[in-house]
Amino acid sequence: MQTVLSIAVDALAYGMVLFVISIGLSVTMGLMRVINLAHGAFAMVGGYCASYVAHAGFGYGIAIVAAMVATAIIALPLERLLYRRIYGASELTQVLMTIGITFCVIGLVNYIFGPTLKTVPLPEALRGSVDLGFRSVAKYRLFAILCGLIVAGGLWYLIERTAFGVRLRATVDNANMAASLGVRTQIVYAASFALAVALAAFGGVVGSELLPLEPYYALRYMVTFLVVVSVGGPGSIPGALLACLLLGAIDTIGRYLAPEYGEFFFYLAVIVIVTLFPRGLAGRLKKQ
Amino acid sequence: MTAISQPAGQSFNRTLSGLVGLAAIVGCGVAGYFLFPDNLALLTRIVAVALLVLSLDLVTGYCGIATLGHAALFGAGAYGAGIAAAHFGVVSPLAMTGIGLAAGAVAGLISGVVLLRAHGLAQLVLSIAVVHLFHEAANKASGWTGGSDGLSGISPDPLLGLFEFDLWGRTVYVYAVVLLVIVFVLLRFVVHSPFGMLCRGIREDKVRVHAMGASVHGAQLRMFVISGAVAGVGGALNAISTQVVGLDSLSFTLSAEALVMLVLGGVGSLYGALIGTVAFMWFEDVVSAANPFHWLTMVGVLLIAVVLFAPRGLYGSAAALLTRGSGRR
Numbered sequence: 109m110q111t112v113l114s115i116a117v118d119a120l121a122y123g124m125v126l127f128v129i130s131i132g133l134s135v136t137m138g139l140m141r142v143i144n145l146a147h148g149a150f151a152m153v154g155g156y157c158a159s160y161v162a163h164a165g166f167g168y169g170i171a172i173v174a175a176m177v178a179t180a181i182i183a184l185p186l187e188r189l190l191y192r193r194i195y196g197a198s199e200l201t202q203v204l205m206t207i208g209i210t211f212c213v214i215g216l217v218n219y220i221f222g223p224t225l226k227t228v229p230l231p232e233a234l235r236g237s238v239d240l241g242f243r244s245v246a247k248y249r250l251f252a253i254l255c256g257l258i259v260a261g262g263l264w265y266l267i268e269r270t271a272f273g274v275r276l277r278a279t280v281d282n283a284n285m286a287a288s289l290g291v292r293t294q295i296v297y298a299a300s301f302a303l304a305v306a307l308a309a310f311g312g313v314v315g316s317e318l319l320p321l322e323p324y325y326a327l328r329y330m331v332t333f334l335v336v337v338s339v340g341g342p343g344s345i346p347g348a349l350l351a352c353l354l355l356g357a358i359d360t361i362g363r364y365l366a367p368e369y370g371e372f373f374f375y376l377a378v379i380v381i382v383t384l385f386p387r388g389l390a391g392r393l394k395k396q
Numbered sequence: 397m398t399a400i401s402q403p404a405g406q407s408f409n410r411t412l413s414g415l416v417g418l419a420a421i422v423g424c425g426v427a428g429y430f431l432f433p434d435n436l437a438l439l440t441r442i443v444a445v446a447l448l449v450l451s452l453d454l455v456t457g458y459c460g461i462a463t464l465g466h467a468a469l470f471g472a473g474a475y476g477a478g479i480a481a482a483h484f485g486v487v488s489p490l491a492m493t494g495i496g497l498a499a500g501a502v503a504g505l506i507s508g509v510v511l512l513r514a515h516g517l518a519q520l521v522l523s524i525a526v527v528h529l530f531h532e533a534a535n536k537a538s539g540w541t542g543g544s545d546g547l548s549g550i551s552p553d554p555l556l557g558l559f560e561f562d563l564w565g566r567t568v569y570v571y572a573v574v575l576l577v578i579v580f581v582l583l584r585f586v587v588h589s590p591f592g593m594l595c596r597g598i599r600e601d602k603v604r605v606h607a608m609g610a611s612v613h614g615a616q617l618r619m620f621v622i623s624g625a626v627a628g629v630g631g632a633l634n635a636i637s638t639q640v641v642g643l644d645s646l647s648f649t650l651s652a653e654a655l656v657m658l659v660l661g662g663v664g665s666l667y668g669a670l671i672g673t674v675a676f677m678w679f680e681d682v683v684s685a686a687n688p689f690h691w692l693t694m695v696g697v698l699l700i701a702v703v704l705f706a707p708r709g710l711y712g713s714a715a716a717l718l719t720r721g722s723g724r725r
Binding site for chain 2: 137143190193194198199200201203204205207208209210211212213214215216218219327331334335338339342368369370371372375376378379382383386387388
């Protein structure tokens, strides 16, 4: 029973961290139709920023905000100069361009900050564990779960209930028509790209305890994020949430019960799910 | 062969260009042997990877299937040949190559069956999942594959019983170039055969080919098996030349690098695949020797530059320039 509970909490926390990072990728892939393999690189940049800000003596909250702002500022010129050229290009082109960006980021981070592991020190309030009556749970994991829920709710509200969300959805459905109705699509694209990258940075900071920050972070988790988004169905918040929780659970259970198999079960599950639902979990929901 | 449907002059032209290409490969092979006698191991590695890139070109360039998991087929060939040598005492290099070919073909069949279930993004993700699955399986079955330590104890017999594999890798280099030439000639027949044309038609317009009554799925799957056989030969060659098989031959990184080489050279042409491999591996060798820290950054910049400025790759862009030039004259 104890094991089951601790696996459940770990799986939930891991799934939520995956969700916070991947949902940004889901936005770029579903709404802007760009396979952005450099998403993990942005999460890593966010984590590095937060690490340096936090070690400079500022608080955890300031570190998170600084990471999100700094990463968005770094990403916007990239959107303008590089990404805008591959909107609507073939998958192969997009994959190559974004792998190229990832390689550049890894190389530069490795050169500037060195190959060592970076940490974001947790504030006093998030250390230790909290007693839930029947057993105690690490506060950090509850915090990660809470962050995931807040991001899911906030993003849903932004896309479904605000004026920006209306413009975004209109641009996605038909960019030319939206532009002729007075929506400045370039700005919508830039803003949603910045949002996606800021979410990646947020996830990179919050998840730094579970996904350790080092220069090859971008390459190591690149595939995981891509897989999660495609299993969930690009552009769908509930789909991504479901996929993250499901795959997070499979991965965590696999690690606990059969660690010698590595990520075997994770990828086996991916093959099964993608074969059954080629358009993602959410794609099946929409069709019916 | 396909002369029935084409004017004889074109067929003659193609034979001529094939012979010129063949002469260029043999010429480069001989030049490499005499110019870089101390670097034959690297050259052999280039030939092995060139076989992988050629096989990727069959699938990506001729069938239009983007895959990030092609190293699975290469690794299957390498492990097939390696396990046959280390566990079953099959140490004749020709037999090892044959086993690698068969193992690669089987892996091609498996990965083709899985990949062809989906399209677009889902297909890309499936290919990644397949190569990771192969990787984890090889890691787990360490009794057979040596796990993360790599599979050692491969000592091939002299080639044809005559030529000993020497320390400088001369024999294996000659063997590699001969294999490459044979594979190249066979692949030229394949891609110019009616079957190759059908695959190109599928890349251009799948629905139309289907409406014409051809089996899209069947043709793609057959191409996957052929591609697997070629990659398997490359893997076996790598096993014979380095006498060790590591998990890196089944890695996502190798798959991604193969795709980068193919696009660098030019998708959809056998020459492009060869030129891309040589250019990338040479670049890798020079830059990583000069400055290992910036190696990855340089590759990244190179990739972005290719996508922006030479989307058809080195060979494709050069060929386009040449035809434009001759058209003007």
